[in-house]
Amino acid sequence: MTDGARAATRTEPPPRETETHCPYCALQCGMILRDADGRIEVRPREFPTNRGGLCQKGWTAAELLDHPDRLTTPLVRDPSGTLRPASWDVALDRIADGLRTIQRAHGRDAVAVFGGGGLTNEKAYALGKFARVALRTRHIDYNGRWCMSSAAAAGLRAFGVDRGLPFPLTDLGRTGTLLLVGANPAETMPPLMRHVTDQRARGGRLIVVDPRLTATARQADLHLQPLPGTDLAVANALLHIALTEGLIDREYVATRTEGFDAVRRTVAGYWPAEVERLSGVPVADLEATARALGTADSAVILTARGAEQHAKGVDTVSAYVNLALALGLPGRPHSGYGCLTGQGNGQGGREHGQKSDQLPGYRKIDDPAARAHVAGVWGVDPAELPGPGVPAYQLLDSLGTPDGPRALLVFGSNPVVSAPRAARVESRLRGLDLLVVADFLRSETAELADVVLPVAQWAEEDGTMTNLEGRVLRRRALRPPPPGVRTDLTVLAELAARLDDAPDAPVPATTPDGPAPTTPTTTRPAVPAPRTPADHVPAPRTAPDRFPTDPRVVFAELRRASAGGVADYAGVSWDRIESADGVFWPCPDPDGPDSPRLFADTFPTPSGRARFHAVQHRPAAEEVCADYPLHFTTGRVLAQYQSGAQTRRVAALHRAAPHGFVELHPDLADRLGVAEGDEVRVASRRGELRAPARLSPTIRPDTVFAPFHWPGAARANSVTNDALDPVSGMPEFKICAVRVERA
Numbered sequence: 001m002t003d004g005a006r007a008a009t010r011t012e013p014p015p016r017e018t019e020t021h022c023p024y025c026a027l028q029c030g031m032i033l034r035d036a037d038g039r040i041e042v043r044p045r046e047f048p049t050n051r052g053g054l055c056q057k058g059w060t061a062a063e064l065l066d067h068p069d070r071l072t073t074p075l076v077r078d079p080s081g082t083l084r085p086a087s088w089d090v091a092l093d094r095i096a097d098g099l100r101t102i103q104r105a106h107g108r109d110a111v112a113v114f115g116g117g118g119l120t121n122e123k124a125y126a127l128g129k130f131a132r133v134a135l136r137t138r139h140i141d142y143n144g145r146w147c148m149s150s151a152a153a154a155g156l157r158a159f160g161v162d163r164g165l166p167f168p169l170t171d172l173g174r175t176g177t178l179l180l181v182g183a184n185p186a187e188t189m190p191p192l193m194r195h196v197t198d199q200r201a202r203g204g205r206l207i208v209v210d211p212r213l214t215a216t217a218r219q220a221d222l223h224l225q226p227l228p229g230t231d232l233a234v235a236n237a238l239l240h241i242a243l244t245e246g247l248i249d250r251e252y253v254a255t256r257t258e259g260f261d262a263v264r265r266t267v268a269g270y271w272p273a274e275v276e277r278l279s280g281v282p283v284a285d286l287e288a289t290a291r292a293l294g295t296a297d298s299a300v301i302l303t304a305r306g307a308e309q310h311a312k313g314v315d316t317v318s319a320y321v322n323l324a325l326a327l328g329l330p331g332r333p334h335s336g337y338g339c340l341t342g343q344g345n346g347q348g349g350r351e352h353g354q355k356s357d358q359l360p361g362y363r364k365i366d367d368p369a370a371r372a373h374v375a376g377v378w379g380v381d382p383a384e385l386p387g388p389g390v391p392a393y394q395l396l397d398s399l400g401t402p403d404g405p406r407a408l409l410v411f412g413s414n415p416v417v418s419a420p421r422a423a424r425v426e427s428r429l430r431g432l433d434l435l436v437v438a439d440f441l442r443s444e445t446a447e448l449a450d451v452v453l454p455v456a457q458w459a460e461e462d463g464t465m466t467n468l469e470g471r472v473l474r475r476r477a478l479r480p481p482p483p484g485v486r487t488d489l490t491v492l493a494e495l496a497a498r499l500d501d502a503p504d505a506p507v508p509a510t511t512p513d514g515p516a517p518t519t520p521t522t523t524r525p526a527v528p529a530p531r532t533p534a535d536h537v538p539a540p541r542t543a544p545d546r547f548p549t550d551p552r553v554v555f556a557e558l559r560r561a562s563a564g565g566v567a568d569y570a571g572v573s574w575d576r577i578e579s580a581d582g583v584f585w586p587c588p589d590p591d592g593p594d595s596p597r598l599f600a601d602t603f604p605t606p607s608g609r610a611r612f613h614a615v616q617h618r619p620a621a622e623e624v625c626a627d628y629p630l631h632f633t634t635g636r637v638l639a640q641y642q643s644g645a646q647t648r649r650v651a652a653l654h655r656a657a658p659h660g661f662v663e664l665h666p667d668l669a670d671r672l673g674v675a676e677g678d679e680v681r682v683a684s685r686r687g688e689l690r691a692p693a694r695l696s697p698t699i700r701p702d703t704v705f706a707p708f709h710w711p712g713a714a715r716a717n718s719v720t721n722d723a724l725d726p727v728s729g730m731p732e733f734k735i736c737a738v739r740v741e742r743a
């Protein structure tokens with residue numbers, strides 16, 4: 001029976017206990033949910049990534065299912081500016097009418113969609129299709145752009161494919177030397193450290209590159225503590241040393257790669273003593289690291305946000321990929337380069353159409369063959385598909401501007417807290433004619449919306465996620481959503497049906513249950529008149545049955561859409577996932593093997609060889625100066641996740657990490673006259689944050705740190721820089737120049 005047919009005949013009630021995965025990060029720890037007379041219990045289960053472990057976030061994940069803040073009815077902003085409960089019909093009509101009015105007046109691209117790296121594959125796929133087919137806008141992107149797009153771009157240009165880890169996580173436990181660059185899994189995904197513990201028990205070495213002595217760095221054999229923004233120079237110096245000391249795998253370089261000569265010439269100038277002056281990392285530590293990597297039987301180099309969230313993030317990752325290639329690591333047993341994906345479905349979310357330049361299967365939207373294939377699956381003319389849009393920050397920064405979108409639909413994201421230069425993004429959102437947020441809690445972004453739609457949570461929905469290994473997993477529902485709550489798939493189908501129905505109907509002046517779409521609010525003006533007649537386009541038309549609401553049916557369509565693409569899911573079925581602890585893509589054939597390990601024999605590039613890219617260190621987009629003399633960097637804490645909209649509401653997590661803070665070295669604090677717990681003000685050229693000082697000798701005296709999980713005065717992203725990587729569109733979250741003083 002096909003997945004679609006099975007969906008049509010499935011009638012069994014939801015189980016009282018189910019095996020699923022954590023809703024949060026990309027480790028996607030295996031867990032069991034049990035409904036004990038309405039109380040949902042969580043317990044870990046044995047799964048290859050977490051091996052029976054969970055972090056505090058996973059243990060407490062079910063608390064949000066029945067949280068008092070849970071949204072169970074749509075909210076529509078009334079003329080006084082207040083969000084008030086409304087019926088689904090009123091809310092959806094208001095959205096559809098608003099979208100139609102705006103698109104008629106200003107063109108299709110006047111509507112934009114913003115997705116999230118936590119959405120299931122089915123929802124990410126449906127959202128991309130909804131943007132391209134129902135709205136016919138080029139403007140869609142997602143918050144995963146801020147997670148690992150730099151590693152994705154570097155992986156694509158080196159290996160021809162972007163899969164976070166091209167090997168199972170269990171390989172870490174058997175590698176000789178593990179180099180973690182800008183990664184702190186002991187706090188961000190603690191169960192991963194079980195693999196590191198294995199590795200060290202077998203005699204392996206752990207080396208961590210991080211400006212802070214993090215929980216992970218504390219466990220390392222060697223900690224390199226570079227100035228933020230100098231990771232690229234460190235990598236080039238490591239390759240310089242490897243060349244000097246004859247550690248290069250010359251046969252591998254000759255037979256499996258191309259472009260090494262340019263890299264060799266480039267790194268020749270990265271003398272360790274000069275890189276020590278630049279980065280602060282002692283020559284002896286650089287040499288020890290190069291030797292540990294170059295002499296081990298096997299070695300793995302992993303990067304994460306610390307190295308990637310820079311305006312030169314792609315080049316920084318390329319520098320570490322160059323090092324891995326020169327040492328002959330990718331494709332070798334228990335060896336290689338990988339990126340630690342952050343969000344739960346950061347990997348799958350970017351494979352199936354949420355990115356502005358991509359179609360499902362990791363296809364390029366400007367590739368005629370890709371457009372023809374996907375348009376065929378969607379039943380539309382390829383010429384009707386829009387072209388590429390712009391990356392996430394550029395999209396948000398254009399909202400409400402004369403040439404930018406005037407309406408935004410947000411699914412599974414909270415950019416008011418998570419976007420760089422967040423105050424500016426917040427003002428852009430306020431400048432929209434229509435903001436719609438689908439969420440299960442009133443996030444800070446939902447607070448600005450004209451319409452808020454209450455949608456299902458992870459334990460209430462079926463679907464698939466693709467974890468940091470490229471392993472496709474099953475998310476299973478334990479129980480249905482509460483009354484009044486719908487799934488994202490249902491929301492998209494209902495909106496598509498409304499956009500298809502009576503597209504030329506006039507916008508009503510009022511409705512029996514609520515305000516009209518053009519009613520002024522206190523937060524933004526009414527939908528304006530057309531700017532020019534030339535902007536007029538017909539309202540979008542699409543058949544509502546093109547947006548199925550059953551995730552099995554959606555996944556069956558996703559398989560067809562991805563077939564033949566880089567991320568080929570054609571051979572992945574829900575049954576196969578369930579029988580085998582997940583399925584690694586690419587998996588083109590239902591009866592053929594999947595791909596847990598890539599690159600053993602070849603790389604998916606035109607030549608079959610991996611490609612070196614010569615890259616040069618360059619300063620951060622904003623350097624310290626007399627007015628802003630300190631470096632500022634951001635990151636995460638163990639008990640909170642991303643924008644914190646969910647985890648800040650979990651009692652145990654709130655107790656563990658109740659508020660933001662600013663970490664600074666005691667010597668710096670002395671100079672500034674700041675004591676532990678004093679409120680400090682951190683100001684950059686873009687804004688400021690205020691939070692209690694936390695003194696720690698583990699941070700460099702020239703650098704201050706703040707976690708980014710909190711809104712309001714402690715919002716770290718009020719300070720961060722919106723300079724973007726020219727290739728990936730990744731903002732420079734990890735370094736800017738600030739001034740710090742007692743508040």
Ligand code: SF4
Nearest residue numbers: 022024025029055058
């Ligand atoms: S947050 Fe990540 S590490 Fe923690 S339980 Fe969930 S998936 Fe595992």
